[in-house]
Amino acid sequence: MRTSPFFHFLMLGFFKERKKHIGVIAISLVILFLLGSALFISSSIRYSLNQTLAWEPDFVVQRTQGGQKVNAPTAWIDDLLEVHGISKVTPRVYGRYFFKAKENSFLIVGVDFMDEQSNKALRMMMDETDLKQFLKGDNMLVGEGVSTHLKTHFYPNGYTFLTPKGVFKKVNLFKVLPKKSNLISNDMIIVPIELAREILGMGEDEVSDIALNVPNDDEWDNVADKISAFYYDIHVTTKEDIKKAYENLYNYKGGVFLILFLIVIVTFVLILYQRYSMVYSSERRHIGLLRALGWSIRDVLKLKFFETMMIVVIAFVLGVALAYLYVFVLGAPLLREIFLGGANLPNSVILVPVLDFGILSSIFLIYAIPFISAVLIPTWKIAVTDPKEAML
Amino acid sequence: MMKAMIVIDNLNKHFKSGDDIFKVLKGINLQINSGECIVLKGVSGSGKTTLLSIIGGLDRPSSGKVLVEGESISKLPDLHISHFRARKIGMIFQHFNLFDHLTAAENVMIPLIPTGLDMHEVNHKVEVSLKLANIFHKANSAAGRLSGGEKQRVAIARALASNPAIILCDEPTANLDRNNSLKFIDILSQLHEMGKTIVVATHDPLFDTLPFESKIIPMEDGSLVDTFSKDTLAES
Ligand SMILES: Nc1ncnc2c1ncn2[C@@H]1O[C@H](COP(=O)(O)OP(=O)(O)OP(=O)(O)O)[C@@H](O)[C@H]1O
Numbered sequence: 001m002r003t004s005p006f007f008h009f010l011m012l013g014f015f016k017e018r019k020k021h022i023g024v025i026a027i028s029l030v031i032l033f034l035l036g037s038a039l040f041i042s043s044s045i046r047y048s049l050n051q052t053l054a055w056e057p058d059f060v061v062q063r064t065q066g067g068q069k070v071n072a073p074t075a076w077i078d079d080l081l082e083v084h085g086i087s088k089v090t091p092r093v094y095g096r097y098f099f100k101a102k103e104n105s106f107l108i109v110g111v112d113f114m115d116e117q118s119n120k121a122l123r124m125m126m127d128e129t130d131l132k133q134f135l136k137g138d139n140m141l142v143g144e145g146v147s148t149h150l151k152t153h154f155y156p157n158g159y160t161f162l163t164p165k166g167v168f169k170k171v172n173l174f175k176v177l178p179k180k181s182n183l184i185s186n187d188m189i190i191v192p193i194e195l196a197r198e199i200l201g202m203g204e205d206e207v208s209d210i211a212l213n214v215p216n217d218d219e220w221d222n223v224a225d226k227i228s229a230f231y232y233d234i235h236v237t238t239k240e241d242i243k244k245a246y247e248n249l250y251n252y253k254g255g256v257f258l259i260l261f262l263i264v265i266v267t268f269v270l271i272l273y274q275r276y277s278m279v280y281s282s283e284r285r286h287i288g289l290l291r292a293l294g295w296s297i298r299d300v301l302k303l304k305f306f307e308t309m310m311i312v313v314i315a316f317v318l319g320v321a322l323a324y325l326y327v328f329v330l331g332a333p334l335l336r337e338i339f340l341g342g343a344n345l346p347n348s349v350i351l352v353p354v355l356d357f358g359i360l361s362s363i364f365l366i367y368a369i370p371f372i373s374a375v376l377i378p379t380w381k382i383a384v385t386d387p388k389e390a391m392l
Numbered sequence: 393m394m395k396a397m398i399v400i401d402n403l404n405k406h407f408k409s410g411d412d413i414f415k416v417l418k419g420i421n422l423q424i425n426s427g428e429c430i431v432l433k434g435v436s437g438s439g440k441t442t443l444l445s446i447i448g449g450l451d452r453p454s455s456g457k458v459l460v461e462g463e464s465i466s467k468l469p470d471l472h473i474s475h476f477r478a479r480k481i482g483m484i485f486q487h488f489n490l491f492d493h494l495t496a497a498e499n500v501m502i503p504l505i506p507t508g509l510d511m512h513e514v515n516h517k518v519e520v521s522l523k524l525a526n527i528f529h530k531a532n533s534a535a536g537r538l539s540g541g542e543k544q545r546v547a548i549a550r551a552l553a554s555n556p557a558i559i560l561c562d563e564p565t566a567n568l569d570r571n572n573s574l575k576f577i578d579i580l581s582q583l584h585e586m587g588k589t590i591v592v593a594t595h596d597p598l599f600d601t602l603p604f605e606s607k608i609i610p611m612e613d614g615s616l617v618d619t620f621s622k623d624t625l626a627e628s
């Protein structure tokens with residue numbers, strides 16, 4: 001491509017005066033990095049929240065004893081089926097199994113493979129699994145985290161569980177669950193429901209809890225009240241409760257985020273002011289001189305526009321790319337603590353890469369428009385004065 | 393034969409500072425023919441720079457008009473006046489006014505950029521004018537590092553880049569030693585031979601005895617002392 005003299009000159013000026021721009025690019029980069037990181041973390045969390053909620057049923061019924069959750073009897077299932085408004089009752093069998101060597105734990109989930117899966121997330125995970133083959137022996141589907149953990153401890157093909165009854169139970173690793181469901185499945189081991197009972201030491205007449213679907217939102221309160229009245233030791237959790245619990249974990253609307261935001265805005269205003277006054281001081285003579293040498297107002301504005309655009313684009317692309325690396329590759333050390341609110345959340349939460357182009361482009365505009373204006377408005381004011389005046 | 397290149401008609405320029413009006417140019421009438429060399433002589437503050445700026449379209453008159461090749465430049469819209477400056481006027485400023493961070497060649501390129509030439513033509517013109525101003529050997533040196541005489545030759549090359557018909561020089565020798573001043577006069581006579589219309593504003597006595605035909609017009613307190621009368625203007 002043949003470069004036009006205009007772009008040749010633009011590049012020349014830009015690189016020969018890079019000292020003038022490097023500070024502003026660096027500070028903009030930091031601002032955009034912070035904003036970008038905050039955006040990436042919060043949209044990733046929002047995504048996680050939605051995913052997690054999709055995993056949750058409308059209601060969960062648990063048995064409590066002394067305020068603690070214990071296994072529920074299967075007898076409850078029939079009673080619940082009687083309740084008007086409940087479309088589906090799913091007994092769930094799951095529990096944590098602690099891997100002694102490193103005190104890591106897996107989530108064992110028992111699934112009734114004969115039942116049609118109402119849970120979307122589960123359906124997605126088990127896509128493409130050959131169920132017939134799977135059910136032939138003691139097989140398990142494991143999340144990626146589990147798979148790598150087993151591999152590093154030299155169990156590439158399966159694992160021998162020690163049941164509470166003191167029996168060793170060897171289970172083959174059938175397949176690793178797809179990466180896209182990592183958020184939920186990372187530490188998960190899916191086995192047939194009977195096998196789960198065995199590993200977790202649960203009786204035939206026990207379930208961990210019972211999930212209910214109530215299609216009509218208006219009936220939620222009604223149904224919840226009715227169920228609560230059934231037994232003295234029944235505890236009902238709705239999807240709303242779960243959502244609230246999660247939202248409390250992510251305190252990204254909290255004070256630290258506000259302070260961060262304030263710092264970003266103040267710094268940004270300072271940058272704008274620096275650019276604005278720079279045009280009036282050091283650029284003034286240059287603009288007047290260009291005008292004196294035959295450049296029209298439009299030529300001068302074009303030069304300054306592209307020059308500023310280069311700064312804006314360099315800072316934006318680098319800032320956002322660094323934020324992406326920092327959040328999704330490094331896992332956002334430091335900032336993560338602010339957003340995830342410390343200890344509440346199990347450390348297995350991974351920040352899933354989520355790119356929200358809508359917000360990215362609005363950040364770009366919110367950054368670029370004031371920045372370009374801060375340069376073009378004074379440039380224009382100088383360019384329209386007589387060159388002799390401007391060159392003084 | 394004597395074609396009028398620049399006609400200045402009852403030109404006034406004043407600056408306001410608060411309630412005071414400060415008259416810098418007072419009723420100037422002047423006709424400069426194509427190929428002529430005019431030397432405006434006057435003490436500091438007599439209004440030479442102001443007059444040159446108005447001729448070059450860098451400043452606007454308070455009243456009166458300036459015609460270049462019959463066209464009144466002070467009334468042109470920006471795009472036209474910029475065009476006019478780029479194609480018709482080569483200006484050599486009192487303080488050279490180079491971009492110090494750019495090389496000599498890059499400085500000379502500046503007036504060519506808005507003319508719509510391609511890179512090849514631009515480079516060619518830059519080379520020609522650097523050679524003409526006898527500074528081609530410093531083409532790739534940063535302007536800020538050049539000596540005063542070299543800077544001025546770069547300024548000359550820049551003024552010549554778009555091959556303008558009119559060259560305006562403001563105190564061209566004020567920052568030069570005698571040797572460099574004489575070199576400048578050499579270049580000036582070359583330009584004269586090329587048929588350029590030249591206006592020099594100076595108080596340097598060197599210009600009293602130029603080796604080529606020139607017209608010295610003394611300037612005093614915003615007026616031309618020995619100038620064309622209104623009648624001469626009317627005759628032409
Ligand atoms: N923008 C301005 N505002 C107010 N006064 C001005 C302005 N420009 C020039 N003047 C005044 O007009 C007068 C003429 O200035 P000008 O620069 O034309 O003089 P000059 O003959 O070029 O002087 P020198 O030889 O010192 O360059 C000076 O007294 C100057 O102070």
Ligand SMILES: [Mg+2]
Pocket residue numbers: 440441442486562563
């Ligand atoms: Mg002057």
